[in-house]
Amino acid sequence: MNSPVATPPVRSPLDLVGIVLSVLCVIHCLALPLFATGALAWAASESVHLGLTFALAGVVLLVALPGYRRHRRALVPGLLVAGVAQLVGAVVLEGALGGAGGALLTLVGSAARVAGHLLNLRLPTAHA
Numbered sequence: 001m002n003s004p005v006a007t008p009p010v011r012s013p014l015d016l017v018g019i020v021l022s023v024l025c026v027i028h029c030l031a032l033p034l035f036a037t038g039a040l041a042w043a044a045s046e047s048v049h050l051g052l053t054f055a056l057a058g059v060v061l062l063v064a065l066p067g068y069r070r071h072r073r074a075l076v077p078g079l080l081v082a083g084v085a086q087l088v089g090a091v092v093l094e095g096a097l098g099g100a101g102g103a104l105l106t107l108v109g110s111a112a113r114v115a116g117h118l119l120n121l122r123l124p125t126a127h128a
Helices: 013-035 037-046 046-071 075-092 094-122
Strands: none
Touching: 013 037, 013 046, 013 075, 013 094, 037 046, 046 075, 046 094, 075 094
């Protein structure tokens, strides 16, 4: 009796990039009070926030659909898109949310993106 052989997952280097960027986003968010003055004040600038947001969104766009096509699990693009939406919300609503609210939204979004990238890396290929 032959049992089906699971196809090993295809590992995308972009998922690893997404994980690294998401972790950098968390570090940036948590260390932001330290950056507010001094030689690292540039790290607290709006351009850094926007740059990280666009980089993370770009990686998600490049991995979400191909990953879904490979493993057919809607949870992965759902987590990735939700994570980016939370990050965009934190950036856009920064003034309304306050520092703690923006940080919380960023942390939750980063956790969703990391989970989505990890699942994308680990899920096996679906067979039609």
